[in-house]
Amino acid sequence: MLHKEINGKHEYHNQTMFTLIEELNLPYLKVDQALNVLSWNEMFSYLTDIKADELQHSSISELAITHSIAEFFQDQMALSTKYVQITKSVYENGGNVLNVTFIPEVEDNHVYYFIMLEDLSLQTKYEELLTFQHQMQAVSHIAAGVAHELRNPLSVIKGFLQLSHLTCDFQKYYNTIISELNRMNIIIEDFLSFSRKKTNRKWQSPSNLIESLVELMKAECLLHSVELQVDFDKSFSICHINESMFKQVMLNLLRNAIEAFDEGASYKYLKVSSKEIGEYVHIELIDNGKGMPKDVLEQLGKPFFTTKEKGTGVGIPLCKKIVEDHGGKFQILSERDVGTKVILTFPLLV
Numbered sequence: 452m453l454h455k456e457i458n459g460k461h462e463y464h465n466q467t468m469f470t471l472i473e474e475l476n477l478p479y480l481k482v483d484q485a486l487n488v489l490s491w492n493e494m495f496s497y498l499t500d501i502k503a504d505e506l507q508h509s510s511i512s513e514l515a516i517t518h519s520i521a522e523f524f525q526d527q528m529a530l531s532t533k534y535v536q537i538t539k540s541v542y543e544n545g546g547n548v549l550n551v552t553f554i555p556e557v558e559d560n561h562v563y564y565f566i567m568l569e570d571l572s573l574q575t576k577y578e579e580l581l582t583f584q585h586q587m588q589a590v591s592h593i594a595a596g597v598a599h600e601l602r603n604p605l606s607v608i609k610g611f612l613q614l615s616h617l618t619c620d621f622q623k624y625y626n627t628i629i630s631e632l633n634r635m636n637i638i639i640e641d642f643l644s645f646s647r648k649k650t651n652r653k654w655q656s657p658s659n660l661i662e663s664l665v666e667l668m669k670a671e672c673l674l675h676s677v678e679l680q681v682d683f684d685k686s687f688s689i690c691h692i693n694e695s696m697f698k699q700v701m702l703n704l705l706r707n708a709i710e711a712f713d714e715g716a717s718y719k720y721l722k723v724s725s726k727e728i729g730e731y732v733h734i735e736l737i738d739n740g741k742g743m744p745k746d747v748l749e750q751l752g753k754p755f756f757t758t759k760e761k762g763t764g765v766g767i768p769l770c771k772k773i774v775e776d777h778g779g780k781f782q783i784l785s786e787r788d789v790g791t792k793v794i795l796t797f798p799l800l801v
Contacts, residue, residue, distance in 0.1 A: 489563065550570075551569075677709060679723070692797065705736070734795040
């Protein structure tokens, strides 16, 4: 009696499943253990390009001789029949991508198999287009970043060439112009390296890197009447870091901080500090500039978003990307009329 009830439940379950498949017009093929075709629907024939008369008079093994997808079914069925369990796999051929599910069913002590198909071709094409779009955005991002970083040395070169013309003394400004040209070349090489994911990193001390920038930062701050405070832990801990990119990030953040001050501010300061916390070094840049409201802070970091009249909107996203590619974290905290804090976190060798 119990045996009959179990069989009855199997039959009810199988009938319900078959009805559901038919109602939803899901592409399916039903075969027995010998891989003989028992039933199918038009959607299955359409997706596999196997004609109805072929399905009617052949087994999966016979169809595998002329249809690669049937050969795929045959190979995958070996797993499903071995373990008598639902298995899933993906079939790809040219532009066609199908999600294939093998479902074993028991009827009257015989095992049958439903081969269910889901067409992923359009989804795959959409994802490929989306990936291509992201690649184009990245190219545009890098190109704008190059323009952003080359603007300063170009301005210096232009200014000194004009001065040399007015004073008829090119030799006086020759070394500076050559220095700026070399700087431009380094920037271009760094961006090419960055775009190719060749970061040329070395194990070195972050505190030493900051120390090497102090004089340059002091000069920049003095030029804009900003008091620079430097406080960093002197240690032997090291990071796997690209020196040129690290300096690029620090100088870009310095320039952003200086530009954030109101011209008429009576007291302007920038504090640069670093400290080791566990397995990371935390570098902070804190200013008492005008700060940013919450809505601007939420948009900050998105490519091409800028509040500057002549800004490109790539400086902050580029800094963030460089830090993250070094396994670090990039965070900005800001409050209107109070100031801004930028936190860079890099992993240490421990």
